[in-house]
Amino acid sequence: MLSTRCTQDDERTRDGRLPMAESRIKVLTIATWFATLVSAGVFVAVGVANAGGDTLPWLLDVALWSIAITALALITVPAPSGSRLSLGIGAGVAASVLLDDPVSLGASISIALVASWLIQRRLGVGVGRRDGDYLADALSMALYGVIYSYSLELIVVSMDLQPTWSVLAAVTLAGLGWFGVRAVVAAFVGLERSDLAGRYLWLLALEDWAVVLSMFAGGALFGLAWSVMGLWAVAVAILPYAFAHTAFERYSSTRVTYGQTIKALAQIPEVAGLAPLGHSTRTSDIAVAIAQEIGLKPTAVTELEYAALMHDVGRITLNEPAILRAGFTDEDIARWGAQIIAEAPYLQRVSELVRLQHRPYRSPGVEFDPDIPMTSKIIKVASAYDQAQIEEGLSPVESLERIHQGSAYEFDPRVAASLRRVLVFRGVIAN
Numbered sequence: 001m002l003s004t005r006c007t008q009d010d011e012r013t014r015d016g017r018l019p020m021a022e023s024r025i026k027v028l029t030i031a032t033w034f035a036t037l038v039s040a041g042v043f044v045a046v047g048v049a050n051a052g053g054d055t056l057p058w059l060l061d062v063a064l065w066s067i068a069i070t071a072l073a074l075i076t077v078p079a080p081s082g083s084r085l086s087l088g089i090g091a092g093v094a095a096s097v098l099l100d101d102p103v104s105l106g107a108s109i110s111i112a113l114v115a116s117w118l119i120q121r122r123l124g125v126g127v128g129r130r131d132g133d134y135l136a137d138a139l140s141m142a143l144y145g146v147i148y149s150y151s152l153e154l155i156v157v158s159m160d161l162q163p164t165w166s167v168l169a170a171v172t173l174a175g176l177g178w179f180g181v182r183a184v185v186a187a188f189v190g191l192e193r194s195d196l197a198g199r200y201l202w203l204l205a206l207e208d209w210a211v212v213l214s215m216f217a218g219g220a221l222f223g224l225a226w227s228v229m230g231l232w233a234v235a236v237a238i239l240p241y242a243f244a245h246t247a248f249e250r251y252s253s254t255r256v257t258y259g260q261t262i263k264a265l266a267q268i269p270e271v272a273g274l275a276p277l278g279h280s281t282r283t284s285d286i287a288v289a290i291a292q293e294i295g296l297k298p299t300a301v302t303e304l305e306y307a308a309l310m311h312d313v314g315r316i317t318l319n320e321p322a323i324l325r326a327g328f329t330d331e332d333i334a335r336w337g338a339q340i341i342a343e344a345p346y347l348q349r350v351s352e353l354v355r356l357q358h359r360p361y362r363s364p365g366v367e368f369d370p371d372i373p374m375t376s377k378i379i380k381v382a383s384a385y386d387q388a389q390i391e392e393g394l395s396p397v398e399s400l401e402r403i404h405q406g407s408a409y410e411f412d413p414r415v416a417a418s419l420r421r422v423l424v425f426r427g428v429i430a431n
Helices: 008-012 017-073 088-098 102-123 131-158 163-193 198-206 209-229 232-266 279-294 298-309 313-319 321-326 330-341 345-355 374-390 396-405 413-425
Strands: 076-078 084-086
Touching (some): 017 088, 017 131, 084 088, 084 131, 084 209, 088 102, 102 131, 131 163, 163 198, 163 209, 198 279, 198 298, 279 298, 279 374, 279 413, 298 374, 313 330, 330 345, 345 374, 374 396, 374 413, 396 413
Antiparallel strands (some): 076 084
16 A cells, blocks of 8 residues: 555644654553563573573573574564564474473573564664564564463373374464464554554454464474474475565565556646646545544555545546537546546456445435445545635635535535544544
8 A cells, every 4th residue: 555554644643642652652662571571581590490400501592592583583574464574473483393391482582572672773673663563573472472382281181193283283373372462462553553443453464364374384394394304494494485575575565566656647637737736645645544444444445545546537538629528527537537447457446436436425315325335435525525625725624514514415424424533633623
């Protein structure tokens, strides 16, 4: 998406809530870091006490795994949600498979979390990583270690499975716990930062499953192959993941380039003087905020963003003398724009949203029109709100009132109510 998936656009809020939210997240992150530091000390103390005469080998094992997890944690891969996940996840999974006891695992992960946060903060390593990402990593890895240790013991005792299958079952259970907790924490961080629906944030976090699966598979593969293949296990685990990592990077780059191309196409009517300058960008910005506040699926929000950017692309036909002589309506412009957009097979769904953008949300005697998707209704409201200010010179409050006045037939009241909440959150209008 052109706008970040977790809406950093809300940094324009004027009432200071975003800085306050960032401050709360920073405080929680620092508190989590100190708790992790204390946990690392406790794990090391317990491990040294349990090791007896084998203290040095135990410390070397923990040190090696801590360094490995820390080093990989500084490497990140783009995820569909717009965040970047660290490869330390895969190293942590490998450590859980190869280390003999939960104390060693806890010490290695705790030390790595403490060290990686310090390195990222002090040296600026780990582009795209924020305090909320560390918070999610720390809590999810802590739960992973607990679930893995207890579930492995339970599976070995209660089920007659081969060791390999026992390990895979424990990794699977712990991985599901890791994924669930990280999604919850990511949603919590998003709710702290912006006025987004919890449903949207939850679904957004779940979109990262393919990246997470590749990391867990790579870590488990390395851990299981090490005892059989030794150093060859590095190649066996890394090569498949390297292809996946490259694919994720290319997907992210392609999505950005694709979005930039759509944004450039959307500027054509404005540059030609056929639409107000900046109208498409402002409409898209408001439309995406409304969709996220309502809680639409992330894929629907992406389609909406593209459709809102290109909702006036049909105006490029207004240079044709025959069209000017025959006359046209807003629905004609929307239909022509949809025909242009539909030339790209990938944008078939987007073209349909553009085609329906000027339809009233209901007709007399009908509760609502089921053929009009919510996303088209959102574009209609967002575009009308911006036009009221730019073309008629109305204030934000007056523009919003115009929308409410048309809620009987033209504008969906649910979308109008969401627009008001977005404007209040951004500090554009008073509560």
